[in-house]
Amino acid sequence: MDREQLDPWGSSSIKDYARLQTEFGIDSIEPLLPRFKKPSPHLSRGIDFGQRDLGRILDAIDDSKPFAIMSGIKPTGVFHLGTKMTADDMVYFQSLSKKATVFYAIADVEAYNDNGITLNESAKIAVQNVADILALGLDPERAIVYKQSEEMRVMRFATIFSRGVTNNMLKAIYGDRPIGLYVSALVQAGDILMPELPEFGGPKPVLVPVGADQDPHIRLARDMAAKYHDDFGFIPPSAVYHKLMLTLSGDSKMSKRNLSSSFTLDESPASAAKKVMSALTGGRATVEEQRRIGGQPDICPVYDLYKFHFATDDLHVKRVYDECAGGVRMCGECKSEAAGLVKKYLEQHQKKRESLMPDARELLVRSKAYLASAGN
Amino acid sequence: MDREQLDPWGSSSIKDYARLQTEFGIDSIEPLLPRFKKPSPHLSRGIDFGQRDLGRILDAIDDSKPFAIMSGIKPTGVFHLGTKMTADDMVYFQSLSKKATVFYAIADVEAYNDNGITLNESAKIAVQNVADILALGLDPERAIVYKQSEEMRVMRFATIFSRGVTNNMLKAIYGDRPIGLYVSALVQAGDILMPELPEFGGPKPVLVPVGADQDPHIRLARDMAAKYHDDFGFIPPSAVYHKLMLTLSGDSKMSKRNLSSSFTLDESPASAAKKVMSALTGGRATVEEQRRIGGQPDICPVYDLYKFHFATDDLHVKRVYDECAGGVRMCGECKSEAAGLVKKYLEQHQKKRESLMPDARELLVRSKAYLASAGN
Numbered sequence: 001m002d003r004e005q006l007d008p009w010g011s012s013s014i015k016d017y018a019r020l021q022t023e024f025g026i027d028s029i030e031p032l033l034p035r036f037k038k039p040s041p042h043l044s045r046g047i048d049f050g051q052r053d054l055g056r057i058l059d060a061i062d063d064s065k066p067f068a069i070m071s072g073i074k075p076t077g078v079f080h081l082g083t084k085m086t087a088d089d090m091v092y093f094q095s096l097s098k099k100a101t102v103f104y105a106i107a108d109v110e111a112y113n114d115n116g117i118t119l120n121e122s123a124k125i126a127v128q129n130v131a132d133i134l135a136l137g138l139d140p141e142r143a144i145v146y147k148q149s150e151e152m153r154v155m156r157f158a159t160i161f162s163r164g165v166t167n168n169m170l171k172a173i174y175g176d177r178p179i180g181l182y183v184s185a186l187v188q189a190g191d192i193l194m195p196e197l198p199e200f201g202g203p204k205p206v207l208v209p210v211g212a213d214q215d216p217h218i219r220l221a222r223d224m225a226a227k228y229h230d231d232f233g234f235i236p237p238s239a240v241y242h243k244l245m246l247t248l249s250g251d252s253k254m255s256k257r258n259l260s261s262s263f264t265l266d267e268s269p270a271s272a273a274k275k276v277m278s279a280l281t282g283g284r285a286t287v288e289e290q291r292r293i294g295g296q297p298d299i300c301p302v303y304d305l306y307k308f309h310f311a312t313d314d315l316h317v318k319r320v321y322d323e324c325a326g327g328v329r330m331c332g333e334c335k336s337e338a339a340g341l342v343k344k345y346l347e348q349h350q351k352k353r354e355s356l357m358p359d360a361r362e363l364l365v366r367s368k369a370y371l372a373s374a375g376n
Numbered sequence: 377m378d379r380e381q382l383d384p385w386g387s388s389s390i391k392d393y394a395r396l397q398t399e400f401g402i403d404s405i406e407p408l409l410p411r412f413k414k415p416s417p418h419l420s421r422g423i424d425f426g427q428r429d430l431g432r433i434l435d436a437i438d439d440s441k442p443f444a445i446m447s448g449i450k451p452t453g454v455f456h457l458g459t460k461m462t463a464d465d466m467v468y469f470q471s472l473s474k475k476a477t478v479f480y481a482i483a484d485v486e487a488y489n490d491n492g493i494t495l496n497e498s499a500k501i502a503v504q505n506v507a508d509i510l511a512l513g514l515d516p517e518r519a520i521v522y523k524q525s526e527e528m529r530v531m532r533f534a535t536i537f538s539r540g541v542t543n544n545m546l547k548a549i550y551g552d553r554p555i556g557l558y559v560s561a562l563v564q565a566g567d568i569l570m571p572e573l574p575e576f577g578g579p580k581p582v583l584v585p586v587g588a589d590q591d592p593h594i595r596l597a598r599d600m601a602a603k604y605h606d607d608f609g610f611i612p613p614s615a616v617y618h619k620l621m622l623t624l625s626g627d628s629k630m631s632k633r634n635l636s637s638s639f640t641l642d643e644s645p646a647s648a649a650k651k652v653m654s655a656l657t658g659g660r661a662t663v664e665e666q667r668r669i670g671g672q673p674d675i676c677p678v679y680d681l682y683k684f685h686f687a688t689d690d691l692h693v694k695r696v697y698d699e700c701a702g703g704v705r706m707c708g709e710c711k712s713e714a715a716g717l718v719k720k721y722l723e724q725h726q727k728k729r730e731s732l733m734p735d736a737r738e739l740l741v742r743s744k745a746y747l748a749s750a751g752n
Contacts, residue, residue: 109532109535109536112536113535113536113539114539149528149532150528151528152525152526152527152528152531155528155531155534155535156485156525158531158559159485159489159531159559159560159563160485160488160489162555162556162558162559162560163489163490163554163556163559164556165555165556166554166555167554167555170555178539178542178543179538179541179542179543179546179555179558180538180539180540180541182538182555183534183535183538183539183559183562184535184538186559187535
């Protein structure tokens, strides 16, 4: 990672989360933790580490005032563990208030641009992706799902914002990039601010749960909110930041491209379990050495599987950590246990997802009708 | 004007139209003139001087094959003489074939960005602008008018094209510009290529009538047509180029900003006539001198009024030129005659436009329904 910029499009490595706070102004989430009555695993396990204006969201929750949660997915056919983390945050914050509305963008134009997936193919994949999120717990009654290719409001904002930014501003946030990435960033700023339009109830707090590497998009959206405050009354969007988990091969960012180093939620449970068994670990060279000085959970992708997704509860995470660091847990048995958890999770998730496909279709149809009636 | 670039957004001066041909590859229109059975005043008076692939349009006319004519307007409330020139070309080429369909873009997002005009205000102005074009002779039966803010197809193309251009390509065409202008250029490329989508009958010749300074937009659209040929089957768009007339104060480009140096089609006839009477001319310092060596019609804004718009026919233009250059026409009488013509023209045009307002509304409504049924 460059000292100056975070790279929302690359496979950047973030080792020092504290630095993000001093360098980019992301605030620590710690002072706000007492305000959560039932912290999510992301909160209790230190996965959600940072925030911007999250207090504004907590105020809205306390005061039963409307707020939005905005996120999205590029429908490339895979729903991987990184996507799941964002979805988990989205679902959790939605559960905290009946006044929370989720806006979920299906980035089908991006999928065409980046992956050559036609809008028709995207439409099919989108249904699956929506079923994935429903299986993760999204309440469809308070969710609006839209396709980028159909949402003129977002494109209008992108065009307007393109006049409000300077090239230097974009360079400062993203570095020197091809114009296509700048445009996609402006579109995302449009996504983030759309919930504040009058047809959706006007200016309101908007929470965007993101991986730490996505902070540039948050900064751009906040800059635009400030710049166009007088025209649209924007309240600057809030963000909650989660840490990035290690890939199975020990890299810093889950990638949809390197398939052996990660698995997806629609992968066969057996194949995913096999990948877990071949994962890199933080283990020592020999069993003897591991018993003597302990393993290294902090750099272990298998430990990250427990911590970020598959442990049954926080105590389970702690136990895995302590046993590993204490030299009583060996990598083979640890992987077997993780592979079993993954397998079981995927089996259940896929069954649930399958049963929710009709609900996903209905949510897409209902959202489309709603958005049209809101005068796109 | 820069030696390297034309400036479609500035008030650039073009003195040497031949240079545009050698430097940017705009072809002369002369070899094609024999193919026009009834040349327009723009053709017979040398106002349309250049073209790209205009032969493809003439072939379509000869073979009775479908083609499109694409143009647009920024609805800022004024329809000035530069806009009229583009509209005149559009109307003329539409009249040459029953298979010609006009696509007319109301650039309301641009109007908001550049002039702070809200989309609602734009909508009202758009009706007037459409009535202006109908008064100029557009056949509404073969015209589709759309608002930029409602046409997702165009925005989709802009997003796709933003990934297909490099920053260097944009710099080579437009110079180093703020990203907002690049985005607006990409949107215009989308406008130009939209008529080639399957829902409008698929790839076809598209003619874009433009002022000479707009050639960068044509080059970008042609580059995109080539780049995305395999995906969309694009036929590269054709263009016809008209010269820019002098403003009343002798500047090189009609501007919507300097109000005293030009008049608009909705200006009061008396006010416009008054502006003509105060116009700069190519006259000599004294009447005596003018009688002796003649005036200079080639640098005279008043002569341009006759030539570009208000002379009754080509012979009239020639007579004004010869009388001026021959020292028998003095500026005062010449201005009076021009002012009279302008006044009469505006009176008639405004009456006609007023009577066509219902037709304009109908065209907008019909276009919107058609575009929606074509599956936006």
